[in-house]
Amino acid sequence: MPKIVDANDRRELVADAVFQVIAERGLTQASLRNVAQQADLALGSVRHYFDNQAELMEFAFRVNSERIHLRALDKLEELEQSALPATAAELVDKCAAVLEELLPLDDQSRGEAVVHMEFMLAARTDQGLHGAAQDDYRATGAVVGRVVLQLLDSGLVAGSPEPVDEAERLIAVLDGLSLRMVLQPAWSAPEQGRNTLRRHLETFLA
Amino acid sequence: MPKIVDANDRRELVADAVFQVIAERGLTQASLRNVAQQADLALGSVRHYFDNQAELMEFAFRVNSERIHLRALDKLEELEQSALPATAAELVDKCAAVLEELLPLDDQSRGEAVVHMEFMLAARTDQGLHGAAQDDYRATGAVVGRVVLQLLDSGLVAGSPEPVDEAERLIAVLDGLSLRMVLQPAWSAPEQGRNTLRRHLETFLA
DNA sequence: TCTTTTTTAGCACACATGTTTCAGCAATGT
């Protein structure tokens, strides 16, 4: 028996190299050779863990999606476990804490957001990535939907908006903010994104 | 003197071929050879009108941006020329008419939106496209900003929100809706996008 | 008809990519 390397760890290590290449030079530069060099591995080693480039890309896509959504889900369960907030300000704070996990507010999440965008766009024409994109949609829909329910069921909202409609609009705000913060960080700083999100949430209250 | 072909017309024709290739197969497939084939031209012919691939791409990017923003600007000037709307519903109609030009509601604008997204994302790592992306940002910012001013100056809005902040949020809604309608047309149909936009505008009114 | 100039077409080169193949290494169990 040779050196035993945990295959999953190795695959995630390669995926991290993919993320770095995409964040710095874009998805088009995420070739097997560039990724291998970034991971300090030989081309053959990368191919030992991934039969295809397609398989590598789908794996990296899914890992990235899960990292984002798992962080948001953790915060969400904190919110749902804790006592119902009494004041409006407290409610906004709790919801914002969850949704901010979906915004690129630091270097780490900025990189993740870039990778996310590139993969989502690529999935439009790449059949191999289509399934992963569908799962990603469902995941963010679930997170945002549950936050909206928390918000609307709190008894602090004005009017009686449709949850599905408001989830759709909130997702649009989040996606749009992410897009701008990723592509135009000079004009859309983290604080600005945070503030815009909070202002949007506050419009639900009387 | 040989056959005189209007150089600008020809360049736009090649740009149209670029748009078709991107819409159908993505930016990565927009090679000179694929574009030439799509335009029914020889590789040499394309290269006669564009020295570089970089020049072609920047030209196509700018043509696409201008087409989108010119349509929106036309509608916007209609709005600003016409009499001030008296009722809230009429105001929302007018503003929505302008902003809907920025959403992918038919096949034509859907293609434009796809091309727009691909170029914006590519501009993040491609220095040659950076300038065009900046101009695009300014253009949409101008359109949306003027619509927001029309809205807030109508005397029909509740509260006194900051125009810049609300423009930022509205741009996020538009970008997010575009993104979803382009990437997930099955879940986000044109009517749904239109409705979400109108609902957002209505939240400004009492 | 001949000339001139735009336009088209094609070849060739250097380079990057995904993939296949195979030889060598290195560590672990016997």
Next chain:
DNA sequence: ACATTGCTGAAACATGTGTGCTAAAAAAGA
């Protein structure tokens, strides 16, 4: 010690890419 087997590294191949260069074609004026 030694054989097994996961792992690494490298070379080779086919394909696609941008670009430079050159020659043919085509059309309008002389």
